[in-house]
Amino acid sequence: xxxxxxxxxxxxxxxxxxxxxxxxxxxxxxxxxxxxxxxxxxxxxxxxxxxxxxxxxxxxxxxxxxxxxxxxxxxxxxxxxxxxxxxxxxxxxxxxxxxxxxxxxxxxxxxxxxxxxxxxxxxxxxxxxxxxxxxxxxxxxxxxxxxxxxxxxxxxxxxxxxxxxxxxxxxxxxxxxxxxxxxxxxxxxxxxxxxxxxxxxxxxxxxxxxxxxxxxxxxxxxxxxxxxxxxxxxxxxxxxxxxxxxxxxxxxxxxxxxxxxxxxxxxxxxxxxxxxxxxxxxxxxxxxxxxxxxxxxxxxxxxxxxxxxxxxxxxxxxxxxxxxxxxxxxxxxxxxxxxxxxxxxxxxxxxxxxxxxxxxxxxxxxxxxxxxxxxxxxxxxxxxxxxxxxxxxxxxxxxxxxxxxxxxxxxxxxxxxxxxxxxxxxxxxxxxxxxxxxxxxxxxxxxxxxxxxxxxxxxxxxxxxxxxxxxxxxxxxxxxxxxxxxxxxxxxxxxxxxxxxxxxxxxxxxxxxxxxxxxxxxxxxxxxxxxxxxxxxxxxxxxxxxxxxxxxxxxxxxxxxx
Amino acid sequence: xxxxxxxxxxxxxxxxxxxxxxxxxxxxxxxxxxxxxxxxxxxxxxxxxxxxxxxxxxxxxxxxxxxxxxxxxxxxxxxxxxxxxxxxxxxxxxxxxxxxxxxxxxxxxxxxxxxxxxxxxxxxxxxxxxxxxxxxxxxxxxxxxxxxxxxxxxxxxxxxxxxxx
Numbered sequence: 001x002x003x004x005x006x007x008x009x010x011x012x013x014x015x016x017x018x019x020x021x022x023x024x025x026x027x028x029x030x031x032x033x034x035x036x037x038x039x040x041x042x043x044x045x046x047x048x049x050x051x052x053x054x055x056x057x058x059x060x061x062x063x064x065x066x067x068x069x070x071x072x073x074x075x076x077x078x079x080x081x082x083x084x085x086x087x088x089x090x091x092x093x094x095x096x097x098x099x100x101x102x103x104x105x106x107x108x109x110x111x112x113x114x115x116x117x118x119x120x121x122x123x124x125x126x127x128x129x130x131x132x133x134x135x136x137x138x139x140x141x142x143x144x145x146x147x148x149x150x151x152x153x154x155x156x157x158x159x160x161x162x163x164x165x166x167x168x169x170x171x172x173x174x175x176x177x178x179x180x181x182x183x184x185x186x187x188x189x190x191x192x193x194x195x196x197x198x199x200x201x202x203x204x205x206x207x208x209x210x211x212x213x214x215x216x217x218x219x220x221x222x223x224x225x226x227x228x229x230x231x232x233x234x235x236x237x238x239x240x241x242x243x244x245x246x247x248x249x250x251x252x253x254x255x256x257x258x259x260x261x262x263x264x265x266x267x268x269x270x271x272x273x274x275x276x277x278x279x280x281x282x283x284x285x286x287x288x289x290x291x292x293x294x295x296x297x298x299x300x301x302x303x304x305x306x307x308x309x310x311x312x313x314x315x316x317x318x319x320x321x322x323x324x325x326x327x328x329x330x331x332x333x334x335x336x337x338x339x340x341x342x343x344x345x346x347x348x349x350x351x352x353x354x355x356x357x358x359x360x361x362x363x364x365x366x367x368x369x370x371x372x373x374x375x376x377x378x379x380x381x382x383x384x385x386x387x388x389x390x391x392x393x394x395x396x397x398x399x400x401x402x403x404x405x406x407x408x409x410x411x412x413x414x415x416x417x418x419x420x421x422x423x424x425x426x427x428x429x430x431x432x433x434x435x436x437x438x439x440x441x442x443x444x445x446x447x448x449x450x451x452x453x454x455x456x457x458x459x460x461x462x463x464x465x466x467x468x469x470x471x472x473x474x475x476x477x478x479x480x481x482x483x484x485x486x487x488x489x490x491x492x493x494x495x496x497x498x499x500x501x502x503x504x505x506x507x508x509x510x511x512x513x514x515x516x517x518x519x520x521x522x523x524x525x526x527x528x529x530x531x532x533x534x535x536x537x538x539x540x541x542x543x544x545x546x547x548x549x550x551x552x553x554x555x556x557x558x559x560x561x562x
Numbered sequence: 563x564x565x566x567x568x569x570x571x572x573x574x575x576x577x578x579x580x581x582x583x584x585x586x587x588x589x590x591x592x593x594x595x596x597x598x599x600x601x602x603x604x605x606x607x608x609x610x611x612x613x614x615x616x617x618x619x620x621x622x623x624x625x626x627x628x629x630x631x632x633x634x635x636x637x638x639x640x641x642x643x644x645x646x647x648x649x650x651x652x653x654x655x656x657x658x659x660x661x662x663x664x665x666x667x668x669x670x671x672x673x674x675x676x677x678x679x680x681x682x683x684x685x686x687x688x689x690x691x692x693x694x695x696x697x698x699x700x701x702x703x704x705x706x707x708x709x710x711x712x713x714x715x716x717x718x719x720x721x722x723x724x725x726x727x
Contacts, residue, residue, distance in 0.1 A: 070698075218696060254690070297691070312595075
């Protein structure tokens with residue numbers, strides 16, 4: 001039985017061990033840096049440390065955010081590891097582009113000046129402008145150690161809730177925090193929890209939607225690879241709040257490392273009595289299982305996801321009934337996304353008022369984004385709601401590469417849109433992005449410069465929706481195929497104005513009549529690019545010319561210029 | 563008393579025991595269909611008709627439903643994979659960094675379309691939807707190994723390496 005005292009004992013033990021180990025060298029072993037062979041970097045650092053006899057430890061940690069500088073390594077001086085107040089301690093050093101050959105230099109620099117040629121400026125806006133709640137442990141703890149999560153303050157909120165709060169009080173805290181669903185739609189989380197808590201039924205389920213299908217989005221993967229216990233703690237708290245005793249994490253099979261680390265986390269939490277029967281000696285039980293997706297974007301839609309957990313084809317059902325009333329095996333079911341659950345324990349630990357004080361009037365807290373595309377700094381970032389797109393792209397992202405000009409930023413994946421330069425000063429929140437013709441979405445943010453053709457981008461997303469359409473309803477199945485055909489004609493320089501009119505009419509029809517979110521939002525990339533970049537469509541149609549030089553139109557740009 | 567007889571294993575192949583293990587773990591419940599098909603694919607590399615029929619009758623789901631599930635999800639392969647796999651990521655970040663050109667180059671070099679295997683059974687070419695390595699776009703995955711900032715030459719070199727005895 002796990003108690004507050006035991007959490008404190010574990011924390012003291014971990015901290016004592018860490019102090020005894022001296023300096024800490026942390027190597028990012030999340031999937032991004034691993035694909036740049038950071039495991040080899042970790043190995044040579046370990047070997048060098050052993051060889052030199054330096055008083056230091058080398059360990060693997062989660063994502064440190066600045067993926068474009070990978071493989072990333074950080075060095076925490078012993079004094080900083082031991083310090084109670086981290087703000088006055090010697091700063092952590094950050095290194096980028098680290099290769100196995102750099103290991104000896106890094107180990108030799110421990111009590112010396114930093115290794116200049118690898119150093120990343122930790123005061124640059126990329127780091128300074130971020131606020132970390134969901135990612136606070138990412139890159140600083142070993143994701144496979146429950147003890148380190150506990151030492152970082154983990155599982156305290158859960159124990160306090162189980163012993164001192166009623167389920168209704170937990171729901172109340174989440175409602176008061178103003179947290180909205182981070183999967184993209186932004187439904188108030190507290191309201192969803194209250195509906196499931198109120199629903200009649202002896203059996204209820206909690207589900208974590210980790211079917212991160214948006215191309216260009218890797219927030220959930222990174223959170224699960226870097227700090228899996230945060231998600232588990234959020235799920236257990238949710239289960240307590242709504243009265244569920246069985247839960248599923250529906251995870252993409254394309255993320256083997258996240259599957260493995262989450263599996264370790266579940267086993268460890270069970271071993272510590274924080275998951276399974278009679279959690280922390282209370283009457284609360286929760287059994288969690290991982291269910292692997294099998295590569296179907298539509299399964300991110302909640303009713304399709306439920307069908308998939310039930311072992312069927314992932315086709316959506318009309319709502320109502322909502323899963324909150326009749327979901328998995330027709331029982332009341334709570335479905336939240338990974339990032340939503342990751343916000344739960346900080347809200348309960350620090351209070352709803354603290355959380356609600358961050359962000360904008362209607363969008364509270366922070367949002368994690370996967371910043372990629374044509375930006376100088378790319379990776380995983382977390383910013384307060386309400387920050388402008390310009391600050392994110394030009395301060396944090398460092399702008400587009402030299403010699404190019406910014407053209408658009410794409411948010412919300414295949415359900416979102418492209419936002420032009422003229423709108424970059426809008427604040428990032430659910431409502432502003434929707435007004436601009438895009439959506440918040442799950443957090444993919446892809447920067448495009450003058451080398452991208454917006455018609456070709458629209459066709460890319462339509463091709464995605466067409467091949468991911470489950471085929472259940474006609475508007476989506478046939479409509480996306482027709483729209484894709486029309487967009488292809490435009491990119492080939494053989495379309496007419498009538499084709500464009502037809503495309504617009506199809507957008508309206510598919511959006512209005514499709515069964516689920518996939519079809520309803522499939523026209524968004526087309527509509528938003530038509531709204532802001534109509535001249536590019538017209539250039540393809542009237543001049544048979546692709547302004548960005550991407551599409552192979554009937555005539556080449558050279559011929560037009562001649 | 564319900565008739566609990568289960569179909570006999572399709573062959574002596576020991577891998578069927580692993581498949582059976584997954585079904586047993588889930589109490590031969592119908593909702594274990596996808597989990598079981600995952601195990602079949604992990605064990606055999608693909609799902610053939612015998613496998614789908616065996617799983618369907620073991621879990622008491624109609625063969626049509628099992629076949630429907632097997633064809634619905636992109637990850638399930640109904641044909642044996644090549645000796646090597648070449649995956650081209652077609653996520654958004656890879657797309658705007660030229661992944662379409664990479665795919666065209668791969669299709670031309672291998673003489674097959676995405677989703678096919680070369681006639682000699684050596685290489686399967688697959689399109690994947692975002693592997694989450696967007697900062698290193700475009701990305702290609704050869705067998706298990708991810709290649710960042712991939713170029714046409716990256717593919718040429720890999721194909722040559724695979725062709726060497």
